[in-house]
Amino acid sequence: MRLHVHLLSDSTGETLENIAKAALAQYDDVETIRHFWPMVRSEQHLERILQEITQNPGLVLFTLVNSDMRQSLESRCHALGLAAVAPLDVVTDALSTMLGQRAKARPGRQHMLDAAYFQRVEAIQFTMAHDDGVGHEDWEEADILLAGVSRSSKTPTSIYLANRGFKTANIPIVIEVPPPAALFRLRHPLVVGLTTSADRLIQVRRNRLLSLNQAPETSYVDQDAVTREVAYARRMFADNGWPVIDVTRRSIEETAAAIIALVSERGQDR
Numbered sequence: 500m501r502l503h504v505h506l507l508s509d510s511t512g513e514t515l516e517n518i519a520k521a522a523l524a525q526y527d528d529v530e531t532i533r534h535f536w537p538m539v540r541s542e543q544h545l546e547r548i549l550q551e552i553t554q555n556p557g558l559v560l561f562t563l564v565n566s567d568m569r570q571s572l573e574s575r576c577h578a579l580g581l582a583a584v585a586p587l588d589v590v591t592d593a594l595s596t597m598l599g600q601r602a603k604a605r606p607g608r609q610h611m612l613d614a615a616y617f618q619r620v621e622a623i624q625f626t627m628a629h630d631d632g633v634g635h636e637d638w639e640e641a642d643i644l645l646a647g648v649s650r651s652s653k654t655p656t657s658i659y660l661a662n663r664g665f666k667t668a669n670i671p672i673v674i675e676v677p678p679p680a681a682l683f684r685l686r687h688p689l690v691v692g693l694t695t696s697a698d699r700l701i702q703v704r705r706n707r708l709l710s711l712n713q714a715p716e717t718s719y720v721d722q723d724a725v726t727r728e729v730a731y732a733r734r735m736f737a738d739n740g741w742p743v744i745d746v747t748r749r750s751i752e753e754t755a756a757a758i759i760a761l762v763s764e765r766g767q768d769r
Contacts, residue, residue: 503557505534507548507572512537515562518586532557542568549575559583618664626661629668630654635679638668639687643758645669646682647693648732649719650703652746652754656693659755665762672732683739689762692736692743693754697726699747 504523508515512535523531534555536548545568552559552575559576561583563569569585576583595601622642628634629641631654638644642665645653653669660667668688670678682690704720718724736743742761746754 500528501530501532503532503534503555505536505548505552505555505557505559507536507539507545507559507561507563509538509540509563509565509568512562515560515586519560539563539568540565542571545571552576552581553579556581561585562587615664619662622661622664622666623658625666626657626668630657632670632678634668635670635681638681638685641666641668641688643667643762644682644685644688644690645693645758646672646678646690646732646736646741647746648672648695648700648728650700650707651693651695652751653693655751656746656754656758659751660758663755663759665759672728672735674728674731689758689765690739690741691758691761692732692741693746694729694733694736694743695745695747697722697729700729701725 504519506512506515506519516535519533523529532555534551539545539548549572556579559572559581561569561572562585563572573583625637625641629637643657643660645657645667646669647653649671653671657667657669670682672678701720701722704725705715708715708717708720733743744754744757749757
C-alpha cells in the first residue's frame with residue numbers, strides 16, 4: 500500500500516516529523532512517501548503546496564498557528580476529501596483549559612533561544628569532551644556518568660542524553676585497566692552501568708572489526724573472554740550499588756528514557 504503524507508509547518512517541522520514517524524511506525528507493509536514543507540508562512544507558499552497536495556493526495560498533518568492559513572488549508576483539503584490533522588491542537592486546547600489562557604500564536608516559539616537551549620549546547624560540549632573516559636577530573640560536573648564494556652552503546656546514549664540537556668560522561672570498563680579512583684568518589688553525577696548479553700556483544704564487536712577491515716577473530720570477540728568481561732563489569736556495578744540497564748534489546752532512545760527516569764527518581768528522593 501502506498502501513502503502520501505504531507506507535513507506542513509510554519510517552523511522547522513521537527514516536532515511534526517517526530518509525531519508522523521511515531522504514528523507511521525505502528526503500521527506494516529505501507530510504502531510512505533513523505534512531502535516535507537517547513538517554514539510555511541505565506542499564502543503564496545501555501546498555495547504552491549496545495550497544488551502538490553492536489554497532484555499527490557494523501558494524509559495532511561500540519562502545525563500552523565496563522566488562523567487564515569489554517570482555514571485555507573483545511574477548506575481545500577475538505578474539498579479534496581482529504582484528512583487534515585493538527586496533532587498539537589488537542590494538547591494546546593487542554594492546556595488552555597487548565598491554565599485559563601490562550602496559547603501564543605507564534606511560529607516556532609518552542610525553538611526560541613531560551614535558557615534550555617543554552618543548557619543543551621553546554622551539555623553537548625561537555626559530553627563530547629568527556630567521551631570514552633576522557634577528562635575524569637571533571638566528572639563531578641556531570642549529571643550522568645555511563646559505565647560499561649566496549650560497544651555497549653555508551654557514546655550514542657551519552658550524545659542522546661546531551662541533546663536532552665544532561666551533561667554526560669562515559670567510561671569503558673576494561674579488566675586490564677582499572678578505572679580512575681575518581682569514579683568511586685562521585686557524589687553529584689548519577690552513575691549508571693550499561694550491560695548486554697555476551698552473545699550480542701560479540702556480534703556487535705565482530706561487525707565493528709569487519710567494518711574496520713581488521714581480523715574478526717581476536718580476544719576482543721572470544722566467547723570466554725567477553726563473558727568474563729561482562730561478569731567483571733556487573734560485579735563492579737553491584738559492588739558500588741549503581742543502577743544497571745541491560746541494553747541487549749533496547750534502542751538508544753529506550754535506554755536514555757530509562758536513565759532519565761532514574762535521574763527523576765533520584766531528584767525526588769533528595
